[in-house]
Amino acid sequence: MTQGATTTGTWLTQDAYDRLTVELAGLVRPGSAGSDQQEWSEADRDAAESAAERERRSARIRQLRDILATASIVEPPDDGVAEPGMVLTVRFGDDSGAETFLMADREERARGELDVYSVRSPLGAALLGAVPGERREYTVPSGGTMSVTLVSAAPYR
Secondary structure, three states, X not given: OEOOOOOOOEEOOHHHHHHHXXXXXXXXXXXXXXXXXXXXXXXXXXXXXXXXXXXXXXXXXXXXXXXXXXXXXXXXXXXXOOOOOEEEEEEEOOOOXXXXXXXXXXXXXXXXXXXXXXXXXXXXXXXXXXXXXXXXXXXXXXXXXEEEEXXXXXXXX
């Protein structure tokens, strides 16, 4: 776990970090393929799991290890700059309505309080480092360009 917010790591809340740590422990623990299989030997469990299930499980273990190894759970500074761990309010194009979301890793979606956009998404990448009033553009999946203006950025609490 890193000591500060960073754009190369994964910003997580303490709750998400703890939840992912528990999930990883459950996936790597012998007999964790299902509660009714906890008494099975590893060979029995492996025989019961399909190759696709084993690969999906292995991929999730790798993903969790990567996320947790680079995780930052430090609150970002309240400086108004768009970065991971900030709640952003934005306006799209010339629309007068504003939308609010959390800039964080997609693993934060489990909380369900706010929509979450990763810094790796087109919108998140466009807003990274923006200050209130700054207008940025990004490419949408259809290939078109969309403009977005940062209205405010405050630390997630």
